[in-house]
Amino acid sequence: MTALRGRTSTIAVWIVLLSMPLWMGALGGYTELASRVVVLGLAAMALNFLLGFTGVLSFGHAAYFGLGAYGVGMTIKYLQPSTPLGILVGVVTGTLAAAVIGALIAKRRGVYFAMVTIAFGQVFYFIAFRWNSVTGGDDGLNNWRRQAIDFGIAKLDITNDVTFYYFALIVFALSAAAMGLLIKSPFGRTLIAIRENERRARFLGIPVEQHIWLSFVISCFFVSLAGTLFALLSNFTDPRALRWDQSGNFVIMAVLGGMRSFWGPLIGAAIFVVLQDYVSSHTENWMSFIGLFFMAVVLFFPRGILGIVKRRLAS
Amino acid sequence: MSEHDLLGKKVSRRQLIQGAAAGATLAATGPFIISARGEEPVKIGLDNPLTGTYAAVGKNEMIGCELAVEQINAKGGILGRQVQLLSEDSTSGDAGTCVQKARKLIDRDGVKFLLGNVNSALSLAMADVAYEKGVLHVVTGGHTDAVTGKTCHYNVFRICNTTQMEANAVAPSLIKQGGKKWYYITPDYAFGHTLQSGLEAACTRLGGQKIGGDLTPLGTTDFSSYLIKAQAAKPDVIVFLVQGDDMVNALKQAVQFGLDKRFHLAGAQQELEPLEGLPPEARIGTWVFEWYWNQPGVPGVKEFVDAIKKKTGRVPTARTWFGFASGWTCALAANGAKSLETVKMAKFLQDFKLPPEVACMPDAPYFRKGQNQLIPNLFVGHAQAKGSAPDDLFKVTTVVKGAEAAGTLEETGCKMTWPA
């Protein structure tokens, strides 16, 4: 029963995602909005790999997101106008940084871990902000554009908005599949064991720190990938992509959708992006609305939307 | 993780969710039901900060724009159709949001004109989008030279000055009032860098010299260590190039340290908004304003000032005027070119002079051909604690002709290409 329900929900999600261009306009949306949902959904799911499935709170994921963004932008602008190379550079940069920093902080937990991730995140923000000559500083990295991808036999013109959406969707699908496989694997099960009871896992002989480090690195790998897509989407990136409020947004998306479920963060991202887009068009005081929304989610819907749905279906 | 038991509230939460879902669906579909009756209005999209550091100036630009649209509609609109202003919050620095809103305005709302941004970086990002989509873009308040310089485009116009123009306008007064040895306190981003290099060039031409300077990070709250260094260098003039809140902090602290009694404090760009935020004793220094409300006898000014006073209860600032002129530029371009096609409007605006009721300054400003940069007057003077009115915080001593302050077209680095 659960398997069928699981598969139905997966199919439903994919039907909605694949048919987006058909119904987006009618609802008053626009293609770029959908692309943003997919990209940020990937980021939120990547964060949730660490948060929801390993039980470790990182509030500094925007740093690796931003490294991916700057990596692809700087590659296309300074090195070579090639999107695949840019994405590769962005992802490698983000993942390497995560590997180094993860090793430094893997022993910390809880509030302390969170604070340290915030602080390190700020370091990267700071570098992007101050290294003006290279990153453009506060002005951001501009004057570059995503390039069509040349496969030799055919060219994928992702400069077109709708084509880019599908490109992002493909990347998202592959990433989601990878993450899903990892979670179902013995490695993933171990992570969940660590989440449930770290001490017991340790007594069982599981090298907890190594697992947490690995989970951190994997999570940052996918978040930096999301970062590259984000920069490609806007043809622009700036230090705000690295700041702690961006990190906070990812966490909220994961919590909003449901930390314990796989697709939860995607739903959370969809709601958050659309809500913010909508509210900010209609009122200057959108910050109050978003803030109150955060607080309401935390106080009343801590299990997230999918958490509520699951509970209702179970009862 | 233990969880607070909310079972008792289960029923009401479910209702809450259902209600919220219903409400959200209703709200989401609501405004998108487009009524096809009557003529479709011509839409202008303003993508400017309404929150964050630039909220105050962004809002003022929006107000000026709103007034322009009201006046345009009263006079018959654009090509006989009513004009509608769509305003989006670009935030003060999140380029992702700014670009997203720009695309939203163009793709979903079908605006014919894109206006914005206060933030130089966001202006450049928006210009890229406008160029990609072929929409006429009027930059209201982003000063970085590149917009009408190295990365100029045929469809991107700018109302406010370049940093080069501001530097050239104010440098003579700084030499005369202060002296030849300058120490710079510069915000560390493109705007600050170009403003400083512009000033250094102008200063050297007039026989002055730079004896030192510091780059301060944006958002610096405490300038004490920089001020300590500045006074140790014993300059004639301490040049403050920081803007907005940084300006308020720096000047406040400089005056608290008594530095105004030992050195001449001055800078380049200054605006009414920071001056209003300073305590009266800190409203000092020689600056250049891009537009000022107290211009007795100049046609168009009184009507504009009165209209804004009626709308908001305060006098217009340079930012208000930027928004006003930007809005009017759209209407004048379309009505003049008798078309809403971007290329035709852009061609019409080459060397186009703004009429007096829009210009609100002694000499008619015009968009320089081949650069799309408005060449207006610049107002050099000094800040004052109070003047003829509580809002009169600046005393204009010299009105500079823009053509004299602007360099040559070659110097700007703009090589404009037109679509075939």
Add this chain to the structure above:
Amino acid sequence: MTQLILFNVFNGLIVGAFYALMALGLSLILNLSGVINFAHGGFLALGAYIAYTLMPYTGFWGALLVAPVLTAALGLVVERLLIRPLYGRDPLYSLLLTFGLAYVLEDVARAIWGAQSVPYPIPASLTTPLSTEYFFLTGYRLFMVALVAAAVAGLFFILNRTRLGMRIRAGTLDLETVSVLGVNVRILRNLNFGLGIYLAGLAGVLAAGMLGLQPTIGTSLIMPSFVAIIVGGLGSLPGTLLGGLLIGVASGITTVFFPSATEAVMYVMMGLVLLIRPRGLLGEEGRIQ
């Protein structure tokens, strides 16, 4: 050159004292309740704005006395209504709550007092520098240091000599046992939060005299507070105080030699501490792992 360095050291201590004030409030709340109060900057701004509103009626000194108290009162309400339900849960939730609260506070400040910077006058008696030689020792800055010293002294007095303080210190070490011993932990956390917010409000009123008063005044001051706590050591209030002062002095000295690295130096310090002595300078081993 030595004069420049000396000046910057003195000045750094002054600036550091201010950072310490902010960080102490944050540290108090963190130590007892395990809550990272992202809204601390928002309360700082609120304190400043309340003082600005009260000034025409109470004058500078009256506002200085009353505004932090009012801000603390608001803090008590916020703790009771919004944070208390979250104590049993993962620290994630209280973090997200204060995150959302920060947004709301900034927006409310903007809605009520406008986005425009508002002028905050300080009494003439405080504006003059004490000498032209040491011009940066203005009356106001020295007053601020004195006030911070008084606040810190007051805080340590409360913590070490009163029943409430003793309970807070005990609670920081082992809240469960304290509760079992019959102390009303709810009220304890509530009052502790209020105390932390009082310090934020006080910092706000002081900040308004030095900086431009606009809705985002608090947001730039949060990061130095975090770093001060990490450098000084989680769980140690003297550590936080030391951390704040160190940051101030380090920034000041860096300005002399590498002006563009003034901000970076605090992150470098944080990095060094985390690598060499992760519990912080004065933190206790295994305090919060």
